[in-house]
Amino acid sequence: MRAQRSRQETLALRRQLIGSSCKLFYSNDPVKIVKARGQYMYDENGRQYLDCINNVAHVGHCHPDIVRAAHEQNQLLNTNSRYLHDNLIDYAERLSGKLPEKLCTFYFLNSGSEANDLALRMARHFTKHEDVIVLDHAYHGHLTSLIDISPYKFRNLEGQKEWVHVAPVPDTYRGLYREDHEDPATAYADEVKNIIKQAHKKGRKIAAFFAESLPSVGGQIIPPEGYFQKVAEYVHKAGGVFVADEIQVGFGRVGKHFWAFQLQGEDFIPDIVTMGKPIGNGHPIACVATTKEIAEAFAATGVEYFNTFGGNPVSCAIGLAVLDVIEKEQLQVHATEVGNFLMKLLQEQKLKHPIIGDVRLKEEYILLSTDGPGRNVLKFKPPMCFTVEDAKFVVDTVDKLLTDMEKDHPSQEKTSTGSS
Amino acid sequence: MRAQRSRQETLALRRQLIGSSCKLFYSNDPVKIVKARGQYMYDENGRQYLDCINNVAHVGHCHPDIVRAAHEQNQLLNTNSRYLHDNLIDYAERLSGKLPEKLCTFYFLNSGSEANDLALRMARHFTKHEDVIVLDHAYHGHLTSLIDISPYKFRNLEGQKEWVHVAPVPDTYRGLYREDHEDPATAYADEVKNIIKQAHKKGRKIAAFFAESLPSVGGQIIPPEGYFQKVAEYVHKAGGVFVADEIQVGFGRVGKHFWAFQLQGEDFIPDIVTMGKPIGNGHPIACVATTKEIAEAFAATGVEYFNTFGGNPVSCAIGLAVLDVIEKEQLQVHATEVGNFLMKLLQEQKLKHPIIGDVRLKEEYILLSTDGPGRNVLKFKPPMCFTVEDAKFVVDTVDKLLTDMEKDHPSQEKTSTGSS
The missing domain is CATH 3.40.640.10 (Type I PLP-dependent aspartate aminotransferase-like (Major domain))
Structure with a gap:
């Protein structure tokens, strides 16, 4: 095993060695991920993140x-x-x-x-x-x-x-x-x-x-x-x-x-x-x-x-x-169920929060990103093992953030919250 | 484990399912390889082939x-x-x-x-x-x-x-x-x-x-x-x-x-x-x-x-x-030694066989191929763990084949036998 570097050292070396056209997520304060399992990722301090965007780890990280x-x-x-x-x-x-x-x-x-x-x-x-x-x-x-x-x-x-x-x-x-x-x-x-x-x-x-x-x-x-x-x-x-x-x-x-x-x-x-x-x-x-x-x-x-x-x-x-x-794990049926549940929750959110702006969720230990020409669409493409509990957790967190934001920014462009 | 198909069945299904632009080696009678280790490959009957061309399995197959x-x-x-x-x-x-x-x-x-x-x-x-x-x-x-x-x-x-x-x-x-x-x-x-x-x-x-x-x-x-x-x-x-x-x-x-x-x-x-x-x-x-x-x-x-x-x-x-x-295995030094030895043997062959034509070695359980615009250059790009014994075996086999061929075809275009 090679010695593990501190996050700051990894970041400094990355800036030195890797072409800067290769972008990091959350570039102002990037995450160092050392482990993952199912729909969860873990940083160097063992903190767990819910992964809502890794459509490559399709059946779950490290299955x-x-x-x-x-x-x-x-x-x-x-x-x-x-x-x-x-x-x-x-x-x-x-x-x-x-x-x-x-x-x-x-x-x-x-x-x-x-x-x-x-x-x-x-x-x-x-x-x-x-x-x-x-x-x-x-x-x-x-x-x-x-x-x-x-x-x-x-x-x-x-x-x-x-x-x-x-x-x-x-x-x-x-x-x-x-x-x-x-x-x-x-x-x-x-x-x-x-x-x-x-x-x-x-x-x-x-x-x-x-x-x-x-x-x-x-x-x-x-x-x-x-x-x-x-x-x-x-x-x-x-x-x-x-x-x-x-x-x-x-x-x-x-x-x-x-x-x-x-x-x-x-x-x-x-x-x-x-x-x-x-x-x-x-x-x-x-x-x-x-x-x-x-x-x-x-x-x-x-x-x-x-x-x-x-x-x-x-x-x-x-x-x-x-x-x-x-x-074996009937992931299509599972995706349909969780997807329908998520849609229901999001429809409720739509009624509750007519105004949605830029959303950053990393601090809440949820990995999400935006998409679309205006970068104003929340992208949900989690591993297929994502559960209804995970969906509820994400929507509750989004709800909390939006409620806070609405207090600060009473008028912004309307944004769609998509799921696929 | 999935059941192993016969070579003929694999071939028939390959022809049916895989684009025919994707060519097989020895297409008239292709080899089915099920296992490999170091510089050797093995077919479905356990027959061993010396691999002289796999420059991808660089430090040896399945190291x-x-x-x-x-x-x-x-x-x-x-x-x-x-x-x-x-x-x-x-x-x-x-x-x-x-x-x-x-x-x-x-x-x-x-x-x-x-x-x-x-x-x-x-x-x-x-x-x-x-x-x-x-x-x-x-x-x-x-x-x-x-x-x-x-x-x-x-x-x-x-x-x-x-x-x-x-x-x-x-x-x-x-x-x-x-x-x-x-x-x-x-x-x-x-x-x-x-x-x-x-x-x-x-x-x-x-x-x-x-x-x-x-x-x-x-x-x-x-x-x-x-x-x-x-x-x-x-x-x-x-x-x-x-x-x-x-x-x-x-x-x-x-x-x-x-x-x-x-x-x-x-x-x-x-x-x-x-x-x-x-x-x-x-x-x-x-x-x-x-x-x-x-x-x-x-x-x-x-x-x-x-x-x-x-x-x-x-x-x-x-x-x-x-x-x-x-x-760790000092493969560069090893490659230099084996390469020099192979060059020496090939120089001897060059003197012995001024006339070299098409060479097919699969029947001898050696995997070799040709290259160059005229496809008249023997290509040696074995895994780096290739040994002097392997080199000697290949050159002896080439020698034997060339000797036989010269009896049948007394005059053909001169061909280089390259190594890199």
Whole structure:
């Protein structure tokens, strides 16, 4: 064991050694976390924090089944996928059982960013088109190609490439068409139809519509039902494909469905689905699932796709263990119950506190963060083992803080408190 | 434990479920590997193979110290780098001790591809230029941005982008300037100088010269000493930076140096170094090291760099354990000894077998592969625990095969048998 440094020493060395583009949470007074279990994290003094935001530690921090699966496979074999191995096959087969039948070909990688980059490459090879339509404020990853399709990033950097088209976020709370609109799904889809029309006028061709099934950085948005179906229709007509980015929002997080895109209805099937974050419970795993046709068009280039670590036996053993735990512990049912309970409490809060501003909860030993273009949406993406007691504790704390704040700041912009 | 499938069943399911762009070794009759230890791999029937090519299982397959480090940390905490943690700092500090002083800022990621993409982004932000000079036949990764700078890939795909310039491989065996040239380092560097001149004429500006310190896919090339210094001089003069891709060839593999770029002499220091493959002994870890100036220019964009899994406590614990094992087992000294011994044996073979063609060794239970534009270079990149006995066994087997082949094919193109 290496000696443990004081928090101040760790912070000083971090500032010295790690690029300052890599931000800390609560940067004015960052937390040092040395241990975690389930939905709890612990700092160097043993203080417990309730983790409401770690959507990567999906089945709970340091889940013993996941730790065991990793250790067993680490002792046996960890090599690349150029040799036959059952874990790769078993994992692909299990994922295939979770997806619509036509999404039957798999690629394994190390991060959601790698997955979205591959999805982009595939879309372009399959369609022989170049352009991409994305939702405003979207973030699809940290790679060069993905910053290009992430308005959240490119707006602050080089700006918009000529092959990128930005559609409005289908946000019925704050967006262009709201709850009072008679058919927001059609209205938002028509925006995409119009973008395609304008692009065609300029001689451009659409390779893909790229969207998170529930836009996250865009503000934890739930698109109106039927929106994706209509968008897919227009995009297909233009020769493009629909890529559903499930990196943050898939894998049972929405409770009654395994994938967030299923909230749109059973008749919606994307052409490519990308997965990341939660699927390895913290281990670097990601996946692209697509159709035979798209996979074959990609293979027809004759160019090999090799990912050094992707789909190795350890990653796949962990991926399988995560699926096992979700099923064994019925985490989807659990998430539905806790989610419904949380929604009920939050609706009560909404009535009680019409005015909500900036909320900082670290001092209360609850790890929460904000999201959305205005950073005014409270983000709840806890490990799936989060309980009703945890939910009650958070809401009680939020209630207490808001009550105090209202005394000090009688008039502020209204803020949504989202949950997904 | 899941039931083990037969090799044929695994193969059939793989063909059904995994994209066919993902190739198997020995695709006509692929090997199923279920276990590995040190420099040996084992198939489903317990047959042992000597692994001469796994440069990722750097300190040996399933090294107990690495497995233990992973397990201990997996039980404690695995989360993102937005919280303070000592492992991240300790790992950066240790790597910093291995590098020239000015390469003192670190970024952690999940794959060599992610590292090269970040290096490219940084080079562009720092220089505010766009163009990249690469070596012919180079391969820098599977991402959209890296295929653009990998002639090995883009020659078979979309072709060369206007911002990419290809310099000849500094190969003194088969290249433009050979061993008989009076100053191949200068001659090859002048090619780069000329490329810069031509680019400037077209109004283009150089962001980076990007090269593996020992070009791998290019044919396991050892550039003539002094070449990088001269190239760096011209590239700096053009306002660009020098990126040394050490993903395949760094981390003590060259024996007497920790980094392959050090073979060029002590007066050569790249501006950015990328690391991957061996640094996690199979675990998905990668790193970018750069100067304060470049890191600050990157941070000055104001845009956060967040990598979900990069630099997590488990990855860093494993990275630290790999460095510990390299030092504890003196693997660099060992690699030098075994490498020298292997070179001696291969020199003998060179005299004995002037004619070498395609070599397939799987049937002899030795895992070897070929590389280079003509796929006519035998690639030796074994785990670093490879012994003199292993070397002797391989060379004896190659000798036997070549002797047999020479009887059948009396005249073929001469082939180099490289080792790195």
